[in-house]
Amino acid sequence: MNRSDVIVVGAGISGLTAAWRLALAGRQVKVLEANKRVGGRTLNHSFASGEVVEVGGQWVGPTQERIHSLLSELNLSTYPQWNQGDNLTLFGGRLKPYRGTIPKFAPHVLLDVLQAHVRLDRMAREVPLSDPSLHPRAELWDSLTFAEWLRRNVRTATGRKVFELMCGAVFAASPHDLSFLHVLFYIRSGNNLDTLLGVEGGAQQDRILGGSQRICQLLAERLGDAVQTGEPIRAVRQSDSGVDLISDRGVHQAAHVIFAIPPTQLLRITQEPLLPSWRDQLLQRLPQGAVIKCMALYDKPFWRERGLSGQATSELGPVRLTFDNSVPGSPRGVLLGFIEGDEARQWNARLSGDRRTRVLECFARYFGDEARHPIDYVDKSWAEEPFARGCYAALFPPGLWSSGAARLREPYGRLHFAGTETATHWMGYFDGAVEAGERAAREVLGARDDRGEEDYVRHLGIA
Amino acid sequence: MNRSDVIVVGAGISGLTAAWRLALAGRQVKVLEANKRVGGRTLNHSFASGEVVEVGGQWVGPTQERIHSLLSELNLSTYPQWNQGDNLTLFGGRLKPYRGTIPKFAPHVLLDVLQAHVRLDRMAREVPLSDPSLHPRAELWDSLTFAEWLRRNVRTATGRKVFELMCGAVFAASPHDLSFLHVLFYIRSGNNLDTLLGVEGGAQQDRILGGSQRICQLLAERLGDAVQTGEPIRAVRQSDSGVDLISDRGVHQAAHVIFAIPPTQLLRITQEPLLPSWRDQLLQRLPQGAVIKCMALYDKPFWRERGLSGQATSELGPVRLTFDNSVPGSPRGVLLGFIEGDEARQWNARLSGDRRTRVLECFARYFGDEARHPIDYVDKSWAEEPFARGCYAALFPPGLWSSGAARLREPYGRLHFAGTETATHWMGYFDGAVEAGERAAREVLGARDDRGEEDYVRHLGIA
Missing domain, CATH: 3.90.660.10 (Polyamine Oxidase; Chain A, domain 2)
Incomplete structure (x- = not known):
């Protein structure tokens, strides 16, 4: 029978990290990737003259401990x-x-930008990473767009343009796309504005030397035949005894499945039983x-x-x-x-x-x-x-955190959810992808598995 | 060959209206419905004692001329x-x-509610129905949530609660879910607040006597074998010569396809070629x-x-x-x-x-x-x-109208888009569903068809 302990859907950093952790823990794991390549939202490009550059995500930075420890494990240099x-x-x-x-703006513009910068950092520091909606002012902040906050709190036109630019650089979004609460969460998730920018x-x-896609390529090499590319999953059937994943070419069976794909992609996979309606409605509101x-x-x-x-x-x-x-x-x-x-x-x-x-x-x-x-x-x-149908990551519009978005990382029976959008630290970055992948791997290792054994005890030694 | 002039996907009011107009114009039409019943977001329920009520949409009102004219065509009474x-x-x-x-509130609450009511109506009157983003203040209004507008413009807590209730009643949404521009559009689309409420x-x-689902049941009876239920479409392949629709049971071919399903449902159908990215990204942002x-x-x-x-x-x-x-x-x-x-x-x-x-x-x-x-x-x-995965209709979050949502009703090659979310008048209502269905039918009748004939001339006599 074509059955694995765990199937990971998506061979980006999050999915391959999860798979590799599970393989190290002795699980029989398979990775199914829709594209004909691994890498997810990382992708190397070779110019004709040989230079390798990245057309996807490319940077790493300080305090991103999880991705740095993965890079050393893979002997990748920065x-x-x-x-x-x-x-x-x-x-x-x-x-x-x-x-x-900081560009040389006129003093009143500089002051305007700095006061907003300081206020954003100060508010962000208070936002609980596990669930921003728990902050006492969450409801208010989550009913504001970042655009409206800027309009009310940044007095100069140039100052507002600076923050619009910052919003593009950090989120690949325009300020009206984002809940102000999410902006604060994201700043805290990446430490503070200076660190993000x-x-x-x-x-x-x-x-990363050789290009960031090397992370996934090396993980895939280690996983060997376990990684199958060009295998888009069209449907999922979950039962008490396991999960069937249906691709264009056949059925894959597993005791547990980890989805490590952008949230909006989950909507495109037929689910049986249906995903709970609260989850489906959240996914409908999480554009890339x-x-x-x-x-x-x-x-x-x-x-x-x-x-x-x-x-x-x-x-x-x-x-x-x-x-x-x-x-x-x-x-x-x-x-x-x-x-x-x-x-x-x-x-x-x-x-x-x-x-x-x-x-x-x-x-x-x-x-x-x-x-x-x-x-x-x-x-x-x-x-x-x-x-992918968009990058860098999912955009949280007003109201989303307030209607329970923190629950997106909850498992649903034998289905688990990774991907950088389910991370608490460095959401939207490589580091968040690793955090999410390792968390999902731990969930599976801690879960009652289909052989009826309880191994809540055995966890990976990952912080 | 299993080939139709036109296939309509979705047997709600919009899809069946489109199909019926096309059948009347002599086109060979087929309707494919995913559910085992017709009706879309209308659904009758019989209590054990025989009373028929509606668990879906149920009301019609004045100025909804399109649905009223359909009701008379079907000999349905109200x-x-x-x-x-x-x-x-x-x-x-x-x-x-x-x-x-108007409830008996304290005078200051009453005044507060009335001033907001009057202002909403006044602003709504200026919003262009064909594309709200053309209004000079569109960018500002589209960067505000309705929640934030209420917080700034309704002074009493009771007044705000009244509008929250109104928002639930009209949109099946909370005020932070909606772009303020969309709220204004919707008010104008349904004439004014008094008419909506x-x-x-x-x-x-x-x-509607017998229950609103009768509309679809009667249209389906007239269309006879052309309507196939229990036939969810999983994939679409469009080429120069036609469109293939792939269901769990086989392939249906047509020269043109009209999708008359909620916007978020379109994401769940695999598309070949891919939908243009601007359209996919808009659909990602249109939750029910x-x-x-x-x-x-x-x-x-x-x-x-x-x-x-x-x-x-x-x-x-x-x-x-x-x-x-x-x-x-x-x-x-x-x-x-x-x-x-x-x-x-x-x-x-x-x-x-x-x-x-x-x-x-x-x-x-x-x-x-x-x-x-x-x-x-x-x-x-x-x-x-x-x-459906939600009702009554799609919610437009901040920024959506500004990033080209009016283009959602544009055809894409041989694919046409109906459903009440593509209407200009009474969007979200039965009347909007009829408008959208009739507009999509006109598009198909006006399109260069696969037999190489041009019949831009022949349009239905619908206003």
Whole structure:
């Protein structure tokens, strides 16, 4: 019989971590991945000239202990995100250089941004990570969008634009997409705003040698034949004795199943019995963010010669945020730009060639005409990915935390739920994916299994 | 070959109207319904003693010209919602009788409610029905939840509770679920607040003899073998030459397909090619409302003897809104109660028996101890319905109209989209379902069909 102890659906970081922990604990595990590749929302791209860059998630940073410990386990090295030279900022029609994290705004704008920054951090510190709806002011905060909070609490137009940009960078969303309570939760989940936004000392500090998809590729290598790609699950049948997963090619049986896929993807799998209505209704309200990640390859990182870091933030789109994404060991230079939120949604309707032209115009606006002539170009709109349909992660709209979203990580019989959206620390990041995968693995190890044995005792030694 | 000119997916009012219009225009049409019954979000229930009531949508009212003209076409009669005697209101811990639509609040509360009512109507009048995002203040209004607008603009706690109750009654939602722009759109779509909320002269004015599901049953009878129930569509393959619809039992082919299902249900059907990402992302953000409709049957409508109308509004849940739902020709009485929004979501987790006890307690609170002892009881939680997963209709969260939700009614190649959520007038109501169905039928009739003929000319004579 084609039966496993545990089947993990989804071969991203969360799913493969869960599978690997379970395999280490001696469970017979299988991983079913819908795409023809592993990696989930990480994806390497090789330029024709050989440079490997990431068109999906790419950074790790301090306090992300779970992903760092996984990286060492896999012997993967990190290297610092390029962060030397002047950053650029384009607000009020003028391009200005600056050092560090704070652009040279007029004093009243600076004060405005800083007071909001401090207040966000202060409120975020109080939000309980296990369930933000337990905060005494949760109901109020969860009935506000981030856009409305900004409108009420950031007095200058430039200040509001800065936070809109920040919202795009952190959430791949526009401020009206998000519950203010969720924004506070997310800030706390990633420590504080400086950590979320920063390069050195922040969530954009380090990159992974060989590209972040290596994490999943190496985990998949260790799991060997247990990982099956190109196997989208269409239906789930759960009974007292086990779970059947139906793909286009056949039926897979398991005692337990861990779903490690974006929340909205769960809706697309027929469930028998139906998921409880409270869970289905929560999933209906958990859309993915929208981001188009764009990279141009040049003969050399020409901006460095002019003392520029490659980092730009701008009030003009479609690319409002850039980085130097050059790769160690190559003389060539890579500029990386993001299109986020509503702007990404609008650009999703356009052709890729059209996008390329506009993206290069943005690069040229920040780094000069040389940027118009790359030797290669790639972009990826994650809303177009068939089994993600958006990135970086799910967006929590007003009211969601208040109607029990913390329960999404509860098992349902033999079904368990991982994925970075079910994490408490670093939700939306690699680290959250690892947390969620390890938590789901622990649940399965602690569960009464189909052989009637109770092994609540045996847990992995993971904090 | 098993090929039709047009296949309609979904045998609710919208889908069957589309199919019937197309059949009248001479098209070979097929209707595929996932449930084993037609009716969509209408559903009759027969008590053991024979009375037929509706556990789904039930009312029609003035200005709903499309549904009224369909009712006459089907020779269905309407009768007035029972509306004689005193209404009851329970706010501030006291149960008070009143006549008409406005409870006897303290003058300052009354003034507070009226000023908000007038302002909502005034703002709503300006919202363009074809696309609310075209209003000059759309961005602002779409970044606010209805909850936040109420907090800022209704000064008394009782006033806010009245509007929360109104929000439940009209949307089956809590105020934090909804974009304020959508609330304004919806008010205009149903004329004004008085029309949305009223019995005489309003959207709750009339009932349909034999129960509202008769609409679909009669349309299905006329369509005969063209309607196939118990046929959930799992996948769609669209090509230049036509569309394949794959169910559990086989493949259906058509030149055009009309989806007349709730927006969130579209996500659950595998699409090839993928739906454009802008559309998929919009669908991810269109959850269904949550409502549990509860009815108790009594020997007689005992409240009438005490001069009560059977209508109660209350600050105490779970049932905050009731009606006399007795049926003509029967001496027995029926009380109808609604549980809405977050409260419905919470109660969805509980067992039906538990619900019954609490619902009857609510009825007794309003109408006396006699209400504790019905001869029969029925309730229906629409979030539990496998192919609706919520009612009455989709909830538009902040930002959705701004990111192009008006485009949801655009065809995608040979796929067309009906359902009350794609209507401009009376969205969320039977009338909107008819509008959407007729519009989709016109699209198909106007489309270049697979036989290479152009018949943009031939349209149905529907306004």
